[in-house]
Amino acid sequence: MAWWRRRRGHASASAGSDLSSARAHLAEFVASRRGVEAYVEPATNVTSTTVVLIAHDGEWTRRALPSRPVAFDVARGLDVPVYDVNLTGYPARMREWTARQRRPRER
Numbered sequence: 001m002a003w004w005r006r007r008r009g010h011a012s013a014s015a016g017s018d019l020s021s022a023r024a025h026l027a028e029f030v031a032s033r034r035g036v037e038a039y040v041e042p043a044t045n046v047t048s049t050t051v052v053l054i055a056h057d058g059e060w061t062r063r064a065l066p067s068r069p070v071a072f073d074v075a076r077g078l079d080v081p082v083y084d085v086n087l088t089g090y091p092a093r094m095r096e097w098t099a100r101q102r103r104p105r106e107r
């Protein structure tokens with residue numbers, strides 16, 4: 001049992017720096033692109049709650065956050081529209097951008 005306590009303490013100690021890093025990355029994405037919207041994704045068995053930022057052209061980035069309320073607070077703090085992906089789904093431009101990135105480059 002002691003190992004679990006230490007492990008949890010270690011994880012929570014780094015959670016603050018992870019949150020700061022995620023906030024900084026998301027803020028930089030918003031500052032360097034236009035038409036950005038935020039989509040909050042729920043936690044699953046495999047992943048924690050995440051925020052996906054999607055720019056006007058479909059370019060996107062995703063960062064994990066500690067909880068759903070924190071995810072909404074961080075997204076609102078970026079001063080962009082915020083959506084619950086369970087209610088809205090993802091915009092088509094995100095899928096189109098991802099498909100363009102996967103195509104082999106023409107020479």
